[in-house]
Structure formats: structure tokens, C-alpha cells
Amino acid sequence: MARPAIPQARLLAVCQALFTSALSVDLTLTGLVGYTLAPDKALATLPFALITVASAVTAIAAAFLIERLGRRAAFCLGGLACCAGGLVSVWAIAHHDFAAFCVGTALVGVFQAFARFYRLAAADAAPAADKPRAISTVLTGGVVAAVCGPAIAAWSSDLLVAQPFAGSYAVVAVFGLATVLLLAFGYRDAPAHAAAREHGAALPARPLAQIARQPVFLAAFANNGIGNAVMMFVMTATPIAAVACGHTIGQGAQIIEWHLVGMYAPSFFSGWLLQRFGRGPMLMCGIALAAVGSLVALASTAVPAFYVALLCLGVGWNFMFVGGTTLLAESYRPAERARTQALAEFAAAALTALATLAAGQVLYRYGWQAVNLAVLPALAVALLVTLGWQRGVARRAVLAG
DSSP, X not given: OOOTHHHHHHHHHHHHHHHHHHHHHHHHHXXXXXXXXXXXXXXXXXXXXXXXXXXXXXXXXHHHHHHHHOHHHHHHHHHHHHHHHHHHHHHHHHTTOHHHHHHHHHHHHHHHHHHTTHHHHHHHHSOGGGHHHHHHHHHTHHHHHHXXXXXXXXXXXXXXXXXXXXXXXXXXXXXXXHHHHHHHHHOOOOOOOHHHHHHHHTSOXXXXXXXXXXXXXXXXXXXXXXXXXXXXXHHHHHHHHHHHTTOOHHHHHHHHHHHHHHHHTTHHHHHHHHHHHOHHHHHHHHHHHHHHHHHHHHHOOSHHHHHHHHHHHHHHHHHHHHHHHHHHHTSSOGGGHHHHHHHHHHXXXXXXXXXXXXXXXXXXXXXXXXXHHHHHHHHHHHHHHHHHHHHHHHHHHHHHO
């Protein structure tokens, strides 16, 4: 029989699918719409960058709203922000208003800040042995967006004939509204798993600095924060680099589509792999796959090399993200949850925002090879921090034995 945490994780997986589909529309079209609306074409990528920036700015508030209002109410607020963002974007396109379009995309970033907690909600409600499976179950929702998101963006772009692309952002609003309805009528706040509550009940809350210095927290951030920043840094530059290397816009879109498949499809089995082989080997495998992706991209700029590089990066990100989230869920006591999650998600989102903003500049000034070279030192840092945590675990096991 499935444990109670898993059905809730499946519902959150549907919410994840709606979120990733909305984000996929923005990923596919926002650069083009921004270029159309921007008074200065150098600002064309600003609306897309604001999604990540708004997510970083909102992350801390999202964590404390979840703690104060409960997950269901807070997640519904996120869905309402998406709905509002889609509608504002439709209005901005209809009135050719670049500033309003920036507001619309930033509201989708607010949605992203709340949606980042879906996986943590599933992990907190699951017993320790099932945390990887609960996390990976939530992430399986991204497979829908990986396959359907770009197609939805293309299909809906002419829904409102008088205003090209406005229909796609109307669909974003529908995704946000559907998220709110699903959460309001189908989701119930689940408390921390009983074993975790009993373990932490007699222990006082620690200072945040002490929590952040733990090897397990540092390893969680190294894989969640650095892994996500590396992924977004390369992915942001990929469509432009593919065209610059002589490939078509359609080929660039297909490369991103397969990258998204690589990010989310492994969620069907990554939780099981993590339970079977352990967190350390899975994290190492994820870091290695991301590095292999960069090496493939350095070796060739042919279309197959782009496909392989971005697929490896996506699978590597998945292993790092599932494993890193599992470590994060183990780094805090119940009384410390809001502060610890706020710090982790803000730091990861801020680092990702910087990577997104820097990607275009590095590509423009130094080229595609520089983009892929730049991620290797970052992955080396993630590897060293993960090895440090793993050595500590092995040392404690020896002492306990």
C-alpha cells in the first residue's frame, strides 16, 4: 500500500507540471516578445531574467508565508501570482507596453519561488526512507512540460489573432488558475513525518549560522544551488549559441526540449536509484554527467553534440537536485524548517539569477566554449564539498561501529 505522503506527492507532481508548463511558455517566447516590445533591443532579455530575479527576491518571503499560512494557502498565492502575471502579459502585448510585460514575467517568477517548495513539502511529509521517492515523484510532473510546453507555446501563440503571442500568455494565466483550484480542492497540509517530529521535539532550534555550517547543508547547497546555476547558465546561452553555430531556430528549440526531457524524465527512477545506491554515488554521478555535457560541447558544435551535451546536463541536474534536496531535508529540525528552507532557496535562486544574467554576457564576449569552460570550476567546487560531506559520514559510521 502506498504511504500517505506519496499520493500528496502525486498531486504536487501535477502542480509541478502546471508550473513547468507555464515556465516553458515563458522560456520559449519571452525573449522574442521582449525583443518586439523593448524600446532598446539591448533590454530584450530583461523580462526573462526578471523571472529568476523575482524568484530569488521572493524566496525568503515564500518560506515564511508557508510556515505562517500553511502550504495550501501559500501555494495558492503562488498560483494566483502566475494567473495575474499571464493576464498582465496579455495586456502588455496588446498595448505594446514593455514595462508592463516585465511586471507580468516577474509575477511568474513569484510563482516559481513558491513552486520551488513543492518538492520540499513532499519530502517533509515522508519518512526518511521515502524522501527520495517523494521528491522524484514531484519532479516527474516536469516531463509533461518538457514534451508539451514548447508545443503549447507554438499552438497558443495565435489564439488571439489580433495580438500575436498574447494567447500563449493567456494560457499561462489558465495554468496558474488550474494550480489554485487543484490545491484548494485536492491538497491537504501534511505535518512533518512523525519520526522527524519525535527526533527533533527535545532538541532546541539552533542559530542559522550553525545550521548553514553543517557539511550536510553545504553539500545540499553545492548540488541544489550550484547545480541549478550551472544548468541555467548553459541553458540560457544554448539557443543563441546554436543559431550562432549555423543551426536553425527550430533545431535550437528541439535541443532545449530534449534538455528538459533530460531534466525531468529521470525522476521516474532517480528516487529508486538513490535508495538503491546511496546519496553519495548518485550525487557524484550527477556532477560527472554535467561535466561530461560541458566536455562534449567543447569538443564539437555539431547538432548531435548539442543534443548530447544538453541531455547529459539535464540528467546530471536531476541527480544533483533530487540528492541535494534529500540532504537539505535532513539538515534541519522541525522548528528550524522555515529559516533553513528560506536560506537555502534564496541562496540557490540568487545564484541562479546571477548565472542567468551572466550567460548572455559571457557568450557575447567570449563565445560558446567559454560558457562551457566556466562551469567546470563550479562543478569542481560541488564535487569537493560533496566529498567533504561524504568523508564526514564515513568517519561517523566508523566511530559508531
